[in-house]
Amino acid sequence: MRILILGAGKMGSFFTDLLSFDHEMAVYDTNPKRLRFVYNTQRYTSLAEIKPFKPELCINCVTLKHTIEVFEQTLPYLPADCIISDIASVKTGLHAFYETCGRRYVSSHPMFGPTFANLGQLSQENAIIISEGDYMGRIFFRDLYQRLGLHICEYTFDEHDETVAYSLGIPFVSTFVFSAVMKHQDAPGTTFKRHMQIARGVLGEDDTLLREILFNPRTTGQVSKIRDELKELIEIINAKDEKAFNNYLNKIRAHIK
Numbered sequence: 001m002r003i004l005i006l007g008a009g010k011m012g013s014f015f016t017d018l019l020s021f022d023h024e025m026a027v028y029d030t031n032p033k034r035l036r037f038v039y040n041t042q043r044y045t046s047l048a049e050i051k052p053f054k055p056e057l058c059i060n061c062v063t064l065k066h067t068i069e070v071f072e073q074t075l076p077y078l079p080a081d082c083i084i085s086d087i088a089s090v091k092t093g094l095h096a097f098y099e100t101c102g103r104r105y106v107s108s109h110p111m112f113g114p115t116f117a118n119l120g121q122l123s124q125e126n127a128i129i130i131s132e133g134d135y136m137g138r139i140f141f142r143d144l145y146q147r148l149g150l151h152i153c154e155y156t157f158d159e160h161d162e163t164v165a166y167s168l169g170i171p172f173v174s175t176f177v178f179s180a181v182m183k184h185q186d187a188p189g190t191t192f193k194r195h196m197q198i199a200r201g202v203l204g205e206d207d208t209l210l211r212e213i214l215f216n217p218r219t220t221g222q223v224s225k226i227r228d229e230l231k232e233l234i235e236i237i238n239a240k241d242e243k244a245f246n247n248y249l250n251k252i253r254a255h256i257k
Helices: 010-019 047-053 064-077 094-101 135-147 157-181 190-203 207-214 219-239 242-255
Strands: 002-006 024-028 042-044 057-060 083-086 105-110 126-130 151-155
Touching: 002 010, 002 047, 010 024, 024 047, 042 047, 047 064, 057 064, 064 083, 064 094, 064 207, 083 094, 083 135, 094 105, 105 135, 105 157, 126 135, 126 157, 135 151, 151 157, 157 190, 157 207, 157 219, 219 242
Parallel strands: 002 024, 002 057, 024 042, 057 083, 083 105, 126 151
Antiparallel strands: 105 126
C-alpha cells in the first residue's frame, strides 16, 4: 500500500519507521530538518510533491491544533479514493469534519507516547479505534495494532473523548498540582522520587499535547472531581476524624483493586 504520513514529529516518525518495511511510504513536513533521518521513505516538503505519489492511505500526525487545517490543505492533492486518518489525542471537531469532507476516513488513538512507553515493546499499552468510519481503514489499524501487541478498544468519537478526559486529564492535572506545591528535597523518600519521575515525564511532553488534553471540553468535569475529593479530604484532616479517614481509605482502595 502507498501510505502518506503528514508530520515528521515523534509519532509521525514512529509510524513512518514502523510501516516502511511493508509499504511504500512518503512523509510530508514543512521543516526539512525533521526529514533528515527518515529511512526507506520518500520525503516531501511541498504539497505539490504529494500528487504524483497517489497515496491510498494518508495518516495525519500533526498536532491537534493543526489537524483539520492540514487536512484541508492536503485534500486537493490526494486521490479521490484515498482514505484519510488521524491519531489525535482529542477528537473534538474531527467527526463533523470527516462527515462533511466527502472522504473515506478512519480515526484511531495509540494511547502511548515516547516519554513513558518503550516503543520497541508495546504489549502493555493500549490503542483506541473509532467505531465510525471506513471498515477497511479500521481493519488496517486493527491489524497494525495487533501486530504491535496492543490491547485494542473500539469507541465512538464521543466515548473516546470521555475516556481521554478521565485517563489522561486526571493524571496530568494531579501531576501539575504536585509540581506546583513541591519543594526541593535533599533526602527524598521513595514515593517522592517516583512522583518526581512522573512529573518530569509529563512536563517533558510537548506543550501542545498537554494543552490538547486539558482543553478537551470533557476534562473540566473530571478535574472538578479532584477538587471535590480534596475538599472532603481537607475536612477529614482538619477534624482529625479517624473513622472518616478509615472510611475514605477503604473507598479509594476499592477503586484501585
